[in-house]
Amino acid sequence: MDSWLPVGLPVASGRHRSSIWSKLIRYPEVVVALLCLTQILCWTVAPALVDAAPPGDVVEGFMWGREWVLLTYKHPQLPAWLLEASHLLTGSFRWPQYLLSQLVVSATFIFVYLLARDMLGRTRALAAVLLMPSLYFFGWPTPQFNHDYAQMPFWAAISWLLWHATRDAGSKWRWIVLGLVSGVGLYAKFSTGLLLLFGAIWLLSDRRARGRLATPWPWLGLAVFLAVAAPLAVQLCRIDFLPLTYVAGRDDWVMAHRARLYYIGVQLAGLTGFLAVLAISGLLRREPPRQVVAVREAPVEPRAFTYLLWMGLGPAILVMVASLFTGAGEAWGAPMYNLVGVVAIACLGDRLGISEMRRLAICALVCVIGVSGAYATTRWTSCNALGHMQPVCWPAQLVSDEAETVWHEASKGRLGIVGGDTGLAMLAGLNAYDEPSIFTGLDMRFAPWITAKRLQDQGMLLIWQGSQDSQTPPRLMPWIKGLPVKTILLGWSRQAPPVVINFVVIPPGTHDLPNDPPASPEDRDN
Structure with a gap:
């Protein structure tokens, strides 16, 4: 009778089984789609209504995009190409960049859901995605579409494809796609290489994953990656490695103008909303969820949990530690928290019930609508009522x-x-x-x-x-x-x-x- 319930979700009492929400979560993909549509609508309309000019990085991207170069002294130019394409398609500099940014964020939601579904089941995967709007990096900064945000979906897609390719011996084509996505990810920003490094270490250290190297498919994927990345390497040599000089200069500036713990403080501050939603949802309580009659456990495979910790938290922790000794831009961590929600649900999923899911959905809605509304109000007030000059003014x-x-x-x-x-x-x-x-x-x-x-x-x-x-x-x-x-x-x-x-x-x-x-x-x- 309860066979329709997703694995891992406590079976609800009759009163809740008939509720609209308990029926809706039978189709978690629909909820993810609704979340993406809400994110796209709110975060496209709000900044487009109040920002008289695009954020600084967006203006730079538009101006560089019209040159169609492969690489500048700062970064590879995939974000600039996307911005120029958005202008050519719409003829506007007013709103398409905001839509583009939210399409990138929504794609990240989807890839995170796909990975979490493979590891935790559909319902818990939905819970992990519903936690994502509470992270600072998926809200307030997103109107500024730049290299940090362009690489977000690539980090999520690489994590999903690598897990799927090493888990299933029949996923031969995923190695080819993994190589392609990894190569294109470098065109978003070179720091995608940090995730690739973590992925390579895991591939060599995990016994089951290492066994896939005896087949030709990982090597074909590597060949595709090298072929896609080769033009970047050639151009990097032609311009005398200027991006590396730029990074060194940024490091020096950050070290001279920021406190030693500044980067770590910004990252921890960005997680406060996430922790608050965990508390509000009831997932931090130790007692089991209320209003249930049975629980079907879906324990997380230890290997999957190790993978989540390594790929989901490893790069962020490494950069935090490195920031104590070298400069790190506060937005550089933007793609490094994609899997934080998945890690949280992997740890706390046994406390997840109908009521907790409902609270997570409400919190996600409040975060998207409330923060985008606060953004619009704050920007308009700062420019017009307070007279504080900002790039968007x-x-x-x-x-x-x-x-x-x-x-x-x-x-x-x-x-x-x-x-x-x-x-x-x-x-x-x-x-x-x-x-x-x-x-x-x-x-x-x-x-x-x-x-x-x-x-x-x-x-x-x-x-x-x-x-x-x-x-x-x-x-x-x-x-x-x-x-x-x-x-x-x-x-x-x-x-x-x-x-x-x-x-x-x-x-x-x-x-x-x-x-x-x-x-x-x-x-x-x-």
Whole structure:
């Protein structure tokens, strides 16, 4: 009579068996789909309504995406390609990046569910996913689609595929897919390699998994991975390993400007909501769930539990320890907590009943709707009522309109290049009809799509922020050389005064470029 109940769920009393919720959890995939739809709707609409400009990393991604390069001095460019694709499909810079970010988060939910279903059963897998919205990294920061978030679903998919491939001798094709997903994951961010390292160690240390190496399929998967990753390795050599230099510079900055325990503190703070939901749901109670007449145990296989601890907590703990000795960005841990909910349910699943599942679902709904609403309220209030300038407060369209107006008043050609204050210049080029390129840092190593010939042919619009009485930044003086500066006032807040923006048009045909800018990789190859 109770055969429809998922394995591992306490059998409910008659009163609860007839409830809508007890019927709904017969189909956990439907609940996961509803959670994903809610996440996508709330976290797409909320920031799109209040953010006048995309977050800083998103603007950078859009500007780099239009260049379609494989690798920049920071990271591989899969996130930038996705952003540019979203713009080409929709024609908007206003909302598609938020939708893209939530599609990535929802894909992570799905892959985590698939892994947990294999290990814990369908109902407990649903409980693990319902815990995920309580994690900070799946809420407040998600409007900023960047490399940290682009790699989230790859970490979840790699964990699922590796477990499935080593568990089932018949899963030959999963080794090929694992190699493909692992290779593409590196295009999201090189730190995906950290999870691959943990996966490789587990593959060699687990007796059952190691036995799969006697078959050709893992090696075919490795060949696929190497083939996919090879272009990144070649390009990394061509640009003199600039991403490694960038990481070293970031480490130095973090060590100089952050306390020794800052990274660990941020990670632990991000877990407070998760712990609160565990308590509210009743899973931290020691007594068995109420209103049950029988319990069907679905004990977690020790090997599976070891895998969860190793892949789900290992990278996060390692980076926390490393942060005591080297710099670590607070958002770098974003993909490292995908499996925390699965670990929790693997430990506490015997306390899971109908009431606990209901509370988890309510908490997930409150987290998604409540936090997205708080985000919208806080951002609007900060920009308009308090006058606190943040990247999302900039009137992006107006900045681009002013930039194009200044350029076309002085030059007949299209606006092809923007530079100066890199963040502001990117914002000026974002919505510009001419779709200019960004000259990052006025350094061709950082913007290889800019060449000396292109500067001569197209000229450049220099942009920087500063009061009307302030001096021009010294680093821009060699480029300006007495050219007229146009200053405008741009309103951005209901309370704060307008922001001052300065423009200088460097017309095409300016032959005395400063300091003989270094040749880009394209120039060197030619």
